[in-house]
Amino acid sequence: MDGSRITRERLVDAAVAVVVGAIVVLVARAGGRSGSVDLALIAAGSLALAARRTAPRAVLAVTTACLLAEVVHAGPSAVMALPVVGAVHTAGRSGYRGTAAAAAAVFLGGYAAAGSASASVAREALxxxxxxxxxxxxxxxxxxxxxxxxxxxxxxxxxxxxxxEAALRRAGEERLRIARELHDSLTHSISIVKLQAGVAVHLARKRGEEIPPALLAIQEASGEAMRELRATLEVLRTDEPTGTPALLVERARAAGLAVELTVTGEERPLAATVDRAMYRIVQEALTNAARHAGPAQVAVRLGYTDGELTIDIEDDGTADPSSPPTPGIGLTGMRERVTALGGTLDAGPRADGGFAVRARLPLGEAA
Structure with missing residues (x-):
């Protein structure tokens, strides 16, 4: 239960206690009960109702004792039972039905005894x-x-x-089906193209002939397509991160990319969705830098604050601010992930050259 609802309930209980107390006091004064003891007992028994949700049994005991004492002190009056009825209702609602019934019996017994068993008091008690x-x-x-x-x-x-869970399961099954179809059809076709191009290049070199540039382009493009297809199949087979940003940086360095990783703030476990988005953003940014930035320096910075994770990836490559690239699947996917988490993403060429990706993700509860 949230704090605002608890506050509203307490205010309502306090208002009910005041209204009940005011009604009983007005009726009591109209009936000649204006002594300080009478008013004190009525006020104490009525105002105790303000705590009826938090301590129903204690409120029932206080209300019953005060109003029964008032009945014994000044004589029976049916209106004196009003606060006790409210306390009995709350106790029964809270699961203390036996206690509520016992308190009602005690009050009724004292009420009848205080009236000297007269017929009118007996009718009132009934x-x-x-x-x-x-x-x-x-x-x-x-x-x-x-x-x-x-x-x-x-x-x-x-x-x-x-x-x-069913939707996630169906999505996972669909990803696996697509991965199998791509592997069985497209991978085979690209492999044949790559193999044939490689054989043609080998035979041309063996005969001492000049290799056509188109053939070399086919060989290179088929190899690149195969690598990208394998990466796509890996993503389709599992949507979970397969490592950490530090591991991605190490892999990029092993592939020849100059990358530096900087972490600021207190590094801590993240919600699964935030952790997955962070991994994919760094992965896609490093992949783009390796493909398009040329021999560039890449800086990866992760910043942890109380409520936000910042991800900055910058390179000093060949990107030109005067001709921003057309967003592809990678940048679109990054933006969709960030938007789904309520964050922001800025990606584009830097003013002094190179490319920058800046993401801001609100931190959820750790998994």
């Missing part, structure tokens, strides 16, 4: 017994209704979670 019975029953009904609402909410949450 009428009040009906009100107390209604208070216990309505408290029980209210308790059952609240339990039903909680169960309904829980079932709705469970159904939503089940739907999300």
């Amino acid at each position: 009428l009040l017994a009906g009100w107390f019975l209604c208070a216990v029953v309505t408290g029980l009904a209210d308790s059952n209704w609240q339990a039903y609402l909680r169960q309904t909410e829980q079932r709705a949450l469970e159904a939503e979670r089940t739907r999300e």
Whole structure:
């Protein structure tokens, strides 16, 4: 339960206690009960209702004791049972039905005894017994209704979670199906093209002939296509990160890219969605730098703050600010991930040359 709802409930309980107390005091003064002891007992028993949600049994005891003392002190009056009826209802709602029934019986017994067993007081006590019975029953009904609402909410949450799990499972199955289709069809075709181009280049060199530039381009493009296809298949087969940004940097260095990693702030576990987005952003940015930046220096900076993760990847490569690149699948995918998490992404050529990717991700709860 959130703090604002608790505050509203406490304010409502306090208002109810004040209204009940005011009604009982006004009726008591109209009936000649204006002594300080009378008013003190009525006020104490009525205002105790302000704490009826947090301490129902204690409130029931205080209210019953104060109003019964007032009945014994100044004589029976049906209005004195009003705060006790409220306390009995709350106790029954909170699951203390036996305690509520016992308090009602004690109050009714004292009420009848204080009236010297007169016929009118007996009738009033019988009428009040009906009100107390209604208070216990309505408290029980209210308790059952609240339990039903909680169960309904829980079932709705469970159904939503089940739907999300089913959707994720279907998405995973679809990714695997696409990966299998690509592997069985496209990978085979590209492999044949690459193999035939390689054989043609080998035979031309063996015969001492000049290798056509188109043939070399086909060989190089087919090899690049095969590498990209394998990377795509790896992504399709698993959407989970396969390492850390530090591991990505190490791999990029091993491939010949000059990369420096800097981490600021207190590094800590992240929510799975944020961790996955961070990994994919750094991976895609380093891949683009390796493909398009040329012999460049790349700086990867991760910044942890209380509520935000910043990801900055910059290179001093050949990107020209006067001719920004057309966003491809990689940049589009990065932007979709960041937007889904409520973050921001800026990607484009730097003013002094090179390319920069800057992402800001709000931190969720750690997994």
